[in-house]
Amino acid sequence: MISKHNAWCFALLAFTTIPATAQQRTIDLTGSPDQTIDKGFSAVSHGVQIGNGSFAFVDGMEVAIYVADFRGGQVQAVGRPGAGPNEYRRPSKAIADGKGGAIVPDAPLGRAFLLSATGEARGSGYMRQDIGGISPTAIHGIDPRGGVILFGRSPQQGADSLPIQRWDPGTHQLTTLAWWPMIRTTVGPSVKTRSGAVGRELSTPAIWPERTAWLVLSDGTIAIVRPDPYRVDFITEAGRAVRGPTTEYVPVKVTPGKRKQIRDQRGPMSDDQFPAMLPPFEGFDDVIGSEDDEVWVGRMRDAADSVPVYDIFDRAGAVVAHARLRPHTKVVGFGERWIYVARQSLDDDLWHLERYARR
Numbered sequence: 001m002i003s004k005h006n007a008w009c010f011a012l013l014a015f016t017t018i019p020a021t022a023q024q025r026t027i028d029l030t031g032s033p034d035q036t037i038d039k040g041f042s043a044v045s046h047g048v049q050i051g052n053g054s055f056a057f058v059d060g061m062e063v064a065i066y067v068a069d070f071r072g073g074q075v076q077a078v079g080r081p082g083a084g085p086n087e088y089r090r091p092s093k094a095i096a097d098g099k100g101g102a103i104v105p106d107a108p109l110g111r112a113f114l115l116s117a118t119g120e121a122r123g124s125g126y127m128r129q130d131i132g133g134i135s136p137t138a139i140h141g142i143d144p145r146g147g148v149i150l151f152g153r154s155p156q157q158g159a160d161s162l163p164i165q166r167w168d169p170g171t172h173q174l175t176t177l178a179w180w181p182m183i184r185t186t187v188g189p190s191v192k193t194r195s196g197a198v199g200r201e202l203s204t205p206a207i208w209p210e211r212t213a214w215l216v217l218s219d220g221t222i223a224i225v226r227p228d229p230y231r232v233d234f235i236t237e238a239g240r241a242v243r244g245p246t247t248e249y250v251p252v253k254v255t256p257g258k259r260k261q262i263r264d265q266r267g268p269m270s271d272d273q274f275p276a277m278l279p280p281f282e283g284f285d286d287v288i289g290s291e292d293d294e295v296w297v298g299r300m301r302d303a304a305d306s307v308p309v310y311d312i313f314d315r316a317g318a319v320v321a322h323a324r325l326r327p328h329t330k331v332v333g334f335g336e337r338w339i340y341v342a343r344q345s346l347d348d349d350l351w352h353l354e355r356y357a358r359r
Helices: 004-011 256-266
Strands: 025-029 055-059 064-069 074-078 102-106 111-115 121-125 139-142 148-151 161-167 174-181 186-192 198-203 213-216 222-227 230-235 241-243 287-289 295-298 309-313 319-325 329-334 338-344 351-357
Touching: 025 338, 055 102, 055 329, 055 351, 064 111, 102 139, 139 213, 174 222, 213 287, 222 295, 287 329, 295 329, 319 329
Parallel strands: 025 319
Antiparallel strands: 055 064, 064 074, 102 111, 111 121, 139 148, 148 161, 161 174, 186 198, 213 222, 222 230, 230 241, 287 295, 295 309, 309 319, 329 338, 338 351
């Protein structure tokens, strides 16, 4: 929910509502991939296909930036851990830079690692001090004019939304475009990660709070994915707001099997800590934009359901397709002709990068 302080700002966007009329199709990713990278990874972030056709991504567990060339099945680590030129401390994910390359935000160093269209390190940019003192991990995308789309700080103590802003690299000015509803969190004690960085763990009162997610499309449009009611809204680069139609779905009940699955992952928990129903999506890395500006949303499912399913929204906010994947897989990126999928092996828990042709 948007705070009273922010509600008037959001209302000024004057949403236009588009009815859902598109015919739905099915994208079947349950078969064997066209190509697979043999090397296993401890983690695979969202990534981007760069100019030479390779796929750039981050292994956050091993603290490494990789470029995978499916044509030869080769994987190249780019840069190295450190604080000097072409080095990083804790890279998060690869984001398209609008020039065929990628930027990789790095919170501890307060900057982004820059990757060329040919997969080579090209220094650092998007420094924290340049983008209004905001961490580069707040960056969600780059618009066609080179503007950096990120989330900023709340202008009011205790507000329940954060501003989605555009940072102009020419003027260094921040402009608020929309608002991102947040959920209440509590800050835990300091913890040390495998990379040596010290941080604090954030937790929420509910196991599955209804998170709102957002991403940036290729023309600078912001897509805001809302859980209740379940829909996708859009804010164009010109500031026009489009409210997507409500998407009907059958809520998934939290069964004893689901509670057991979570207890196996997180440890003992009482039944009253679980909600009765799951939200439509979790709101972390299950929301991703395709190369043709469709919004893919991975749906929450019961423990007995092993098939990942994505709802695919068009630019009007209508569900035009569903994608079905093999068990233990997730979509991590797109290319002009490709869908990139990460699959976790049950033998060693490592993730393998796969590529499917768009058909």
